[in-house]
Amino acid sequence: MTRLRKDKIEHSRRRFLIGSVGSGLLMAFAPSINALEVVTGGASEQLAAKSFSPTVWFEIDTQGKILVNIARAEMGQHVGTAIARIVADELGADWNNVEIKHVDTDPKWGYMVTGGSWSVFQTYVPMSQAGAAGRTVLIEAGAKLLGVNPKDCSTHNSHVVAGDKSISFAEIVKNGKIERTFSPEELAKFEPKSPASRQLIAKPSQALDIPAKTNGTAQYGIDIELEGMVFARPVIPPTRHGSKVTSVDDSAAKSIKGYQGYEILTDPSDTVQGWVTVLADTYYAAVKAGNAIEVKYDLGETANVSEQDIISQGETLAKDKTSGTLVVEKGDIAKAAQNAKTSLESVYKTSSVLHFTMEPVNAAVEFKDGVCHVHCGNQWQSLFLPVVAKAVGMSDDKVIIHQYYLGGGFGRRLAGDYMIPAALTAQAIGKPVKLVFTREDDTRFDCVRSPSVQQMNAYWDGDDKLLGIEHGAAAGWPTMAMAPAFMPEGVDKKGKFDPFSIAGADHWYTLKNHRVRAINNPLAQKTFVPGWLRAVGPGWTGWAVESFMDEIAHKQYMDPIDFRLSMLDASGKNAGEAPVSVGGAKRLAKVLTDIRSQTNWGQTLPKNQGMGIAISSGQERDMPTWGACVAHVEVDVESGKVKVHKLTGVLDCGTVVHPDGALAQTQGSMLWGLSLALFEGTEFTKGQVKDTNLDTYTPLRMNNLPDLDISFVQNTEFPTGLGEPGLIAVAPAIANAIFNAVGARVRDLPITPEAVLAAMPS
C-alpha cells in the first residue's frame, strides 16, 4: 500500500544545520537537495535567512528554553508533545524547559499533511537524528567551555556533564558562537538511542497543549479576528456538484440589522459550484440573512439521488466479478470457486457517516500586500494551498495558510475546501472575511464517509478445507476526488485505485487463494465528495473481513480465536519485514493470545450476553499497528437493542513514544468504533445528507460509555501509529458478540435494533 510519497520526506538527503542566530541557537534541516543549489552561506547565515525545511526546527535561547516548532496539525492527538519528546530525549533536555509551536505554512518550506496516523511513524528517525546532532554540538561546545574532552561528556537535564563538572545548555548558548553543518551521511550515522538509555520516550508525561484547553485560551480557527473583517455565511446549494445560481432575492434579508449584501461566487477551481455567501456586520446577522435570502438554482444532476440508489449501484458492482481493480491476487480464486464443494457468500454494508467535528468548518481570509492569507485549522495545507491559489488566480507562493488548533480533524480537515468560499468572498469585496459555517451548513458540505458495499465469498473443498476468499469492496473514493495523483496501479494493471479505501482488505491471514477487488462507486463519486474519515478504508474493510472470518469460523465449528490463530502463520508475505513490520502476523497472534487470557475468553455469561473478537492491523501493511478487540455485549431480545458492557483492546504499536497520549488516542478511537457501530449513520435523500444536526444525528455520549480495558504490548520495536487503529476492530467485535449472544448475524453498519431482531434465529 502506498503512503503519500511526497510526505515520505527523504531526510537522508538533507543536511542539518546548527548555528547561533541572534542570541539563541537554532537547529534545522536544510531544504531538499534541489533547493540547496541556490542556497549559499554558512549554517548561521542560512538559518538566519530561514532557508530551512519546516519539518522540524528547534531553538535554544539564553535562558535554556527549548522551542520545538511543529509542522503538524494539532487536533487532539498531542502530536507536538510526542515529536518534541523524541527530540528532547536525544538532546538530553530538561522537559520542563521544552515548549512547542505549531507553525504557519509557507509553500517553499515543504509538504504539510497530518493524517493516516503517520506523524510519529515518519518523524521518529529524523527527529532522533536531529536531536542527536544537537546533542553532539552542545557537547562539543560545552566540553570546550569546561576544558574537558568531549568524549567524556554526556547530556542530562539540559546540562553537559563530565564527571563532577557540568554546564547548562543556557550557558553554552550564551557563551559559544556555534556553527556546524552535518552532511546527510553524518546525520544518518546517528542511531536512535537504545531503549535503556532513553530519558523521556515511553515515560509518563503531560501533553504541552492541554493547559490552554482547560481555560479557554487555546486558539482555534474560529477564534480568529482580522482588522476590519466582515462576517460571512455560505448558502449551500442543493447539490455538491453542478448547481447554478439563477436568481437571488434578498429582499427579506434587507431588514436584518447589519446585513451588508451577498456575493455569487465564481470559482475557477470548481470546488464550490453554485455558491452564494451572505455578508453582515455580525455573525448572527449573517446567519439570519442566510435563512432569509432566497436563491434559485439550476439543479445539478444528482438532485434526486438517495442512499439506496448509491447502495444499489454498489451491490451490483460488488457482485460483478469483473468490476474494479485487483489489489490482491494470490493463487487462482476462479479455479477455487469452480472446484468448491461448498461456499459462503455474504454482503456487508456501511451507511454514510458524518465527520461532525465539534468546530464547524470556517476560514478567515485577508489579501494583504499581494499575498492571500488564509487563517484556519487544517490537516493537509499542501493539498489545498494550490486550489486556493487557482480559485483566486494567484500563484502558489502568494498564498499562506496560517495554522491554528483544530476543533477536531478526524479526516474532515484533510480537505481544505472550506477555505475557497472564504477566499473568493474576501477577494470579491476587497475586505477581510471570516466565513463560518453553521452546523447545518457544515454537515451539508461535509465530505462524508462514503456508503460501502462489500461482497465476501469463501470456498471449501470436499474435505471442508478452506480454499480461499474473494472480496469486492465498492465505495466512493476520497483520494480520487481530492488527490488522484496518489492513486497507484492495481496488480492487474487495469486501472488505478484509492489505496486508503481498500487498505485492510490486504490482511495478514494466510490464504492459498485470495482476491481483492477495489471498486469505485461512480454514483457516490458524483453525488458528494467522499472524505477520509478516521481509519478510512479499514473502517469498512475491517467490518467485512472480521465479520466474515467469524462467519467462516462458525461454519467450520471452530472457536473464532483458534480459527484466526490457525490462519496467522506468518508465512510468505505475512512474515513481516524489519524494522516496521518485523514479526508480521506473529504479532497479531500475540495480541490475540493476550486478549484471550485477559478477557477470560470462553467464560460462561448470563443469557443474551456474549463476547466477540476481531483484530486489525492498522492503517496500512507498510505501517501496521497490531490490535485485537473483545466486545462484551448484551442484547435485549424484545427490542433488539444492544448494550455494550465492556470493550477490551490490546494493541502493539511498537515503542510507545507518549504513553498517556497513546492511551487517550486509543480510548477515543475505540469509542469512535462503538459510535460508528451503534449510534451514527445518515443517508442521502435528494442528493444531500438527511441528518444535519444533533437532533437526529446521535454520536455516542457519556450515558453509553462502556467499561474500557486498554493495554499496549510492551516492546521496543519501531513505533507505528495510533490515531486510528483502535477504531477498526470494534464494530466487527460487537457484531460477532451479538452473534455469540443471541445467534443474530448483522451485516450492516450502523447496527440497528430492527436489524438485530430481523436476524434473530426463529
Added chain:
Amino acid sequence: MIEFSLNGKKITSDAEADTPLLWVIRDEFGLKGTKFGCGIAMCGACTVHFNGSPVRSCSLPISAIANAEIRTIEGLDNQHPLQKAWVEHQVPQCGYCQSGQIMQAAGLLATNADPSEEEIEAYMSGNLCRCMTYARIKEAIQDVAGQSESVVQIYNPKRDAQGVS
C-alpha cells in the same frame, strides 16, 4: 440596550435582542473560550453559567439575560479545581468542547458536591465530545467530587451570583 454582569463586571450590549448570548460573549466582548458547536443547544460547547446554572448560550437570546450574572470559562480564573483535575487526568484532546464540559461539570458540583456515577452520566450527557474523552471527563469529575466539599465550594457560582463569596 441590555445590561448584565459578565464574569463579575457590569456591561452593556447594543446587540439585537434576539442575538444569542454566545455571539455577544465571543464577538462583542472577545471571550473566545466559549465555543459554537451546534447552535441548537444539543452539544454543550457553548455552556456558560446563568445566575449560577449551566445554560447553552447559543440558544439564549440576550433579551433573556437582563441584569443576570453570566460566567464563562474565563471567569473561573484558571482556579477551579476541575481545571486542575482536567490537566491531571489529561482530559482534552482537540479541546474544543472542554470549556463547555468544565462549565457543565462545575454546575453539577456546585449543587451536588459528591455525585454518583449515574448522576455524573445523566448530568454530563448533554455535552458531546467528538474526541470521546468521556472516560477521563468522568474520572476528573469523580476526582474533584472526592475532595472535601469546601474545595469544591470555593467556586460555587450560585453563591457568587448572590454576591457571597
